[in-house]
Amino acid sequence: MGTNFKAKHSVLATSIAAVLAGNTAMAQDASSESSVALEEIIVTATKRESSVQDLSVAVTAVTGDQLTELSIVNILDLDKTVPGMQVKNSGNDPVIIMRGAGAAGTNDISVPVYIDGQYRPRAGQALASYLDVERVEVLRGPQGTLFGRNTLGGLVNVIANKPSTEDFEFGAAATLGNYSLRKVEGFVNIPMGDMFAARITASDTFRDPYVVNTFNEDGGLKDADNTYARAQLGFYPSDDFDLTLTATYWEDTANGNADYAYKVLGVPVNPATGATNGMTGIMEPRQGTSATANGGRPQAGEYPTDYTAATDSDPYRIANDFGASRDIKETSFSAALNWDLDFATLRAAATLFDYEEYRLTDSDLSPNPSADLDNRGPQALDCTWWNYYPATDCGLVAGQRVNSKAIQADVNLNSNSEGPLQWTVGYYFYDDSGDGDTSGEFVWGYTSSATPQNPVWAHWLYQGNGGTQSQAIYGQAAYDLTDDLTVEAGLRYSEDERRSYTMYLDTGLNWGTWPPSFDNPEWVADRTSAWPTLFTVKGSEINGKASNTDYKLALKYNLNDDVMVYGSVATGYIGGSPKGGGNFELTDPNTVDAYEIGVKSTLLDGAMRLNASAYRNDFDGLSTTVFVEQNGTILAQQAPGGSMSSQGLEVEMNWQATGQLFLNAGVSFDFSELDEFSEQESRFDEGGTLDPVSGDRFHYLQGKDARFSPDYTIALGASYSIPMGSMGELVPGAFLYHSADYKTQNVEYFFAKQEAYTTLDLRATWYTPLDDVSVQAYAKNVTEEVYLTETTVFSRGRAMGDYNAPRTFGVRVAYNF
Numbered sequence: 162m163g164t165n166f167k168a169k170h171s172v173l174a175t176s177i178a179a180v181l182a183g184n185t186a187m188a189q190d191a192s193s194e195s196s197v198a199l200e201e202i203i204v205t206a207t208k209r210e211s212s213v214q215d216l217s218v219a220v221t222a223v224t225g226d227q228l229t230e231l232s233i234v235n236i237l238d239l240d241k242t243v244p245g246m247q248v249k250n251s252g253n254d255p256v257i258i259m260r261g262a263g264a265a266g267t268n269d270i271s272v273p274v275y276i277d278g279q280y281r282p283r284a285g286q287a288l289a290s291y292l293d294v295e296r297v298e299v300l301r302g303p304q305g306t307l308f309g310r311n312t313l314g315g316l317v318n319v320i321a322n323k324p325s326t327e328d329f330e331f332g333a334a335a336t337l338g339n340y341s342l343r344k345v346e347g348f349v350n351i352p353m354g355d356m357f358a359a360r361i362t363a364s365d366t367f368r369d370p371y372v373v374n375t376f377n378e379d380g381g382l383k384d385a386d387n388t389y390a391r392a393q394l395g396f397y398p399s400d401d402f403d404l405t406l407t408a409t410y411w412e413d414t415a416n417g418n419a420d421y422a423y424k425v426l427g428v429p430v431n432p433a434t435g436a437t438n439g440m441t442g443i444m445e446p447r448q449g450t451s452a453t454a455n456g457g458r459p460q461a462g463e464y465p466t467d468y469t470a471a472t473d474s475d476p477y478r479i480a481n482d483f484g485a486s487r488d489i490k491e492t493s494f495s496a497a498l499n500w501d502l503d504f505a506t507l508r509a510a511a512t513l514f515d516y517e518e519y520r521l522t523d524s525d526l527s528p529n530p531s532a533d534l535d536n537r538g539p540q541a542l543d544c545t546w547w548n549y550y551p552a553t554d555c556g557l558v559a560g561q562r563v564n565s566k567a568i569q570a571d572v573n574l575n576s577n578s579e580g581p582l583q584w585t586v587g588y589y590f591y592d593d594s595g596d597g598d599t600s601g602e603f604v605w606g607y608t609s610s611a612t613p614q615n616p617v618w619a620h621w622l623y624q625g626n627g628g629t630q631s632q633a634i635y636g637q638a639a640y641d642l643t644d645d646l647t648v649e650a651g652l653r654y655s656e657d658e659r660r661s662y663t664m665y666l667d668t669g670l671n672w673g674t675w676p677p678s679f680d681n682p683e684w685v686a687d688r689t690s691a692w693p694t695l696f697t698v699k700g701s702e703i704n705g706k707a708s709n710t711d712y713k714l715a716l717k718y719n720l721n722d723d724v725m726v727y728g729s730v731a732t733g734y735i736g737g738s739p740k741g742g743g744n745f746e747l748t749d750p751n752t753v754d755a756y757e758i759g760v761k762s763t764l765l766d767g768a769m770r771l772n773a774s775a776y777r778n779d780f781d782g783l784s785t786t787v788f789v790e791q792n793g794t795i796l797a798q799q800a801p802g803g804s805m806s807s808q809g810l811e812v813e814m815n816w817q818a819t820g821q822l823f824l825n826a827g828v829s830f831d832f833s834e835l836d837e838f839s840e841q842e843s844r845f846d847e848g849g850t851l852d853p854v855s856g857d858r859f860h861y862l863q864g865k866d867a868r869f870s871p872d873y874t875i876a877l878g879a880s881y882s883i884p885m886g887s888m889g890e891l892v893p894g895a896f897l898y899h900s901a902d903y904k905t906q907n908v909e910y911f912f913a914k915q916e917a918y919t920t921l922d923l924r925a926t927w928y929t930p931l932d933d934v935s936v937q938a939y940a941k942n943v944t945e946e947v948y949l950t951e952t953t954v955f956s957r958g959r960a961m962g963d964y965n966a967p968r969t970f971g972v973r974v975a976y977n978f
Contacts, residue, residue, distance in 0.1 A: 197817045198767030204298050205278065205320070207637070208307050208508065208585050209575045214761045217649055217715040217727040219301040219774040219811060225294045225322070229975075230880070230924065231896060232939050234366075236274065236287040236317065241876055241898045241920075243299045244811035245829035247869045249905075249950045250963045252420040253487055253520055254284035259301055260755075260776060261807025261833040262314020264867035265907060266784035267751045268738035271313040277320055277407070277497065279512040280310045280591065283565050285489060286516060287317075289411050290389045293348045293362040293978075295322045301811065302776060303733025303755050305711030306651030309589060309633050313733040313753050314778070323405055324358035324395035325350055332933075332978030338971025341369040342385075347978065356398050363390040370416060371967055372423060372477050376528045377613070380416065380484025382423050383966070387413040401501035409493045417487030419522045420559065421953045422961035423479060425472045426912055429845065429960055436846035437958030439910040444960065446472045448527055476947055476964045481523035482613035483558050491516045505577055511570040521560035521604070521616075526961075556608035558616045564600045567593035567628075573635075581641035589635065594628030594660045601625045627661035629736070637713070644719075649729075651713040657736035659705045707750060709734040724762040731755045749782040769816040777808040783838070803838030805867055807831070821882040826875075833870035835862045840908050844954040860908045871901040871917075889930045896922040905952040912960050913952040920946050933977040940970040 202213045202222045213220050221243045223233070233239055236255050240248040247258040257272035258264050273280055274287040281287065291297065297319050304312040333347035346364035353359065365388045370381025389411045396404040429442035448471075473480065493514035500507040573587030593599045602624045606616030637651030715729035735751040759774035781804045809831040816824045842849035842858040849858035880894035899919040906913040924939040942965070951963035 197820050199763075199770060199815060199817050202296075204296070205318075206298055206300050208573050208587065209506075214725065214763055214770065214772075216761075217717050217729050217759070218304075219757070219759060219772070219776075221299045221301070221813060223297045223299070225296060228291050228294060228297065229937075229973075229978075230894065230926065231878075231922070232924070232941060232973075233291060235290055239297065239299070239317070241896070242827070243301075244813050244827040244874070244876070245301065245809060245831055246299065249869060250418055250422075251284070251951060252422065252963075253417045255287050256284065257287070257314075257317065258869045259314040260809065260831075261778050261780060261805055261867060261870065262303075262753070264807075264833055264869055265780070265803075265805055265835070265838065267311075267313060268735045268748055268784070269311045271311060271735065271751070272315050272317070273311055275308075275316055275318040276493075276512075277495065278318060278510055278571065279495060279569060280308075281514075282567065282593065283516055283518075283563070285518050285563075286491065288413065288489070289491070290364055290366065290387065291319065292346060292364050292389055292391070293322050293360075295320045301774070302757055302778070303711075303731050303753050305731060305733040306635055306637055306653045306713045307585070307587075309635065309653050309655055309711065309734075310591065310631065311735045313735055313751060313780075321362075321391065321393075321407075322348070322360065324360040324393050326352045326355055326358045326395070326397055328352065330977070332976055334973055334975035334978045336971055336973040338368075339969055340371060340384075341367070342969075342971055343367045356396060358395045358397070360393045360395070361391070364388070372479055374479050374481055374484065375473070376480040376482055377484050380481055380523075382416055382479065382485060383418055384415045386415040387411070403499050405497045407493075407495045407497070409491070411489070411491045413487060413489040415487055416485045417520055417522075418963070419485050420520070420561070421955075422951050422963040423526075424476055424962045424964065425479075425526050426952070426960040426962045427472050428958050429910070429912060430958075431847055434847070437844075438847040439845045439908070439912065439954065439958070439960070440848045442845075442847075442911070444912055446474070448472060448959070476962070477967055479526070480528045481526060482528055482556050482610075483521075483523040483608050483616070484614060485520070485522040487518070487520040489516075489518045501577070503577065505574045507572075507574055509570070509572040511568070513568045514566070516563075516565040518563040519560070521558055524557040524559035524605075526955075526959075527556065556613060558606040558608055560604045562600075562602040562604060564598075565593060566595070566598040567591065582638065583640075584636065584638040586636040587634070589631075589633045591629065591631045594630045594658070599626065599628035624664040625661070626664065627659065629660075630658045631736075632656055646719075647717040649713065649715040649717070651731075653711045654708070655711070655734065655736075656706070656708045659703075659707075659736065659738060661703050661705075661738075705737060707736045709736070709750065723764060724760065726758070726760045728758045729756070731757075748784055751780065751782045751784075753781075754779045765816070768818070769814065771812075771814045773810065773812040775808075775810045778806065780805045780807070803862075804836040805833065805838060806836055807833035807867070807870070809833075823880045825878040828876075829874045830872065831870045831874075832872065833867035835865050835867055835907060838862045838865075838907070842908075845958050862907055862909075865907070865909060866904065868904050868907050868913075871903040873901050875899045887930060890928040891925065892928070893925040894923070896924075898922075900948075905949050910952070910954075910960075912962075913949075915949045918946045918948045920944060935975050937973040937975070938970075939973070940968065942966065942968045944968075 203210050204213050204220055204222050206216055206218060206220050213222055223242050231242065237248055240246040245259060249256050249258065256263055259272045262271040269282065270284055275281065297317065299315065299317050301315045303314065304316055308316060329350065329352060331347070331349040336342060336344040344364065344366040348360060348362040351359045366385050368385035370384040372382035374380035391407065391409045394406045425448055427444040427446045429437055429439045430445045431438040431442045491514060493512060495510065495512040497510040498508065569591040571587065571589045573585055576584045605619040608616050633653055633655040635653035637649065639647055639649045641647050711732045711734055713729060713731040715727060717725055717727045719725050733753040733755065737748045737750050755776065755778045757774055757776040760772065762771045764771055783803060783805060809829060811829045813827045814825060818824055839859045839861050842860060849860045851858050877897045880892055883891045885891055897919065900917060902915060902917045904914050921943045922941045923943055924937060926935055926937040928935050945968045948965050949962055950965055953961050955961060
């Protein structure tokens with residue numbers, strides 16, 4: 162970090178020249194090499210089947226076999242295989258950061274996940290297991306013309322294996338590992354004549370927490386307890402027509418990861434003044450105390466008289482009285498049709514999903530309250546200041562209840578001409594704006610030392626409602642000007658309508674044993690004489706409309722049969738959304754102008770793929786999170802943040818060096834900088850620059866590195882096949898990943914900086930002489946590296962952190978899977 166900007170340009174220019182020169186030289190010498198050709202990778206990144214080497218976009222395709230080999234089970238494991246991709250925790254939710262997108266606030270997810278080409282709007286939906294997957298396609302850079310729907314920095318498309326009428330087939334696997342990992346998974350493919358086939362896939366996973374709760378043994382974090390099932394029915398009446406119906410069910414009942422971050426780092430304090438200070442202070446390793454309620458997060462105590470116990474220095478150990486919980490359920494139904502009409506192929510897909518999530522966390526992040534001053538947590542004070550909860554000790558519990566129902570459809574027509582013109586036109590529709598379709602509730606409760614796991618719930622409830630209805634028409638065409646030169650152009654017109662309103666419910670100064678809910682019958686039944694003053698206030702409803710036109714222009718040129726270079730300019734867009742926190746205005750839209758040049762090469766008689774792309778993204782209309790008081794609590798609200806530029810270089814290589822040795826590598830250079838960008842200082846007593854008009858303090862961040870943008874990352878992989886005659890084959894492998902230093906927040910707090918680190922994963926797979934039976938032993942993070950994946954600040958200066966997974970290892974036994 163902190164590299165001179167001109168030097169960064171020099172690095173990029175030198176690297177690009179080296180890659181182009183190397184590609185040309187290797188192509189010329191290819192005939193002199195003897196090696197084994199790699200299999201061609203076919204993707205659907207342009208809504209039609211194409212070789213990844215023919216596309217004017219940076220695409221990484223990870224096959225199902227590679228997912229298994231590298232023990233990639235969901236989105237949290239994927240980033241090391243994709244140059245420039247970062248996947249970090251934001252509490253219970255994963256955040257994908259790519260080419261700068263996601264490093265600063267946006268109105269919706271800026272690098273979304275698609276399942277079989279269908280958009281998923283909730284961050285939690287990305288946690289679903291990768292099970293019986295054909296491949297995962299990661300498209301880098303804005304995909305505004307063909308995909309739209311918030312693909313500001315790119316997208317991840319998970320494509321499942323489909324039913325087949327060819328053969329009856331089944332497979333299964335069982336995995337055992339440390340932290341009591343137990344996973345079973347399997348599939349069965351059932352042909353039903355020449356026209357029908359079914360494929361059923363299921364898995365069940367359990368794992369003890371990585372993070373141990375020393376106070377409540379059942380309250381650890383970062384565990385696993387999920388079940389996934391998928392049923393598909395394929396209809397193939399002819400070679401020109403196919404229809405696939407899919408139903409999925411996913412349930413996750415793990416404790417989860419806590420909201421925002423789980424580990425108390427301490428309280429940054431200026432020793433000279435006693436005030437909290439995240440810029441130049443020192444970290445006091447203490448939990449802090451609280452004498453008043455402030456936004457659901459405990460306040461820090463007065464320096465240096467805080468009597469609360471010191472924090473635990475072990476990043477994988479906490480001491481909370483309330484055990485966190487996370488309950489996710491998702492059901493989805495989809496249909497996908499392909500129909501060859503001779504002149505063009507009609508593709509249509511529609512999906513209906515219902516996603517529910519309810520999560521609770523220990524909001525005071527401390528042990529059970531006690532009268533013992535030497536062993537009581539931050540909230541262990543006389544709780545009569547709550548007025549409505551006259552107890553002598555109390556802890557705090559907070560959580561969210563999220564509901565999301567949506568329907569979407571994508572219909573497109575793709576030309577089948579053998580001539581110089583290829584085209585795609587389509588229509589897209591998405592709607593989650595119906596009454597009750599999209600809502601989020603903030604719940605709040607209190608615990609006692611006697612029954613910490615049975616909260617008494619607050620007398621109020623805040624609920625946000627709304628959603629989006631979006632539709633778009635799009636088209637993209639490619640025209641061969643010569644045998645080697647192709648021009649591409651794409652256009653997408655989108656209309657978004659946002660709907661938002663809030664509900665605030667208050668029962669007066671009373672409490673109850675059921676969490677308040679607008680539609681929970683148990684809670685209504687609990688409203689006896691303890692609820693004398695029930696009232697509900699509906700906030701003003703806002704309906705905002707926006708439209709936008711995105712485009713892409715590109716040129717491709719074949720230097721020879723094996724090397725293609727391209728250049729493109731494209732745009733991306735995310736419509737404005739309600740600011741939140743009781744503010745019923747829409748934020749500005751998020752936009753990006755993206756420029757990219759790249760090279761795709763197949764070298765050494767097909768044994769090597771070497772691809773590179775250099776890019777620059779200019780973002781505008783980004784936002785930041787501030788906290789405002791409403792109805793006695795603090796709520797998050799999006800406020801204008803500013804702009805950002807991101808430029809970099811990504812190189813990836815796959816090389817079948819011999820019939821036995823396979824090598825792969827990925828390198829990224831990422832120079833993402835904030836431009837006219839500011840964040841309000843709302844957590845520390847000191848820091849920032851005072852605005853004389855508003856009286857607020859701000860950090861002005863122009864020229865500062867964006868968060869999670871290490872100057873470079875390097876990934877190196879290798880595997881070697883060892884024939885063992887009648888004993889089968891042994892394939893050991895290794896994967897090394899190195900990241901330069903980065904920061905976890907855009908404001909340059911001293912505790913939000915992560916030093917460079919290197920991780921090593923090892924594996925060995927034995928393909929036994931028994932048909933289709935394999936045994937894999939694996940170890941991840943062998944070097945036991947510990948690094949920050951998130952930091953945040955709670956009320957009055959308590960610094961919080963989140964860390965990567967520790968060393969894990971296990972054995973997987975599989976049959977045809």
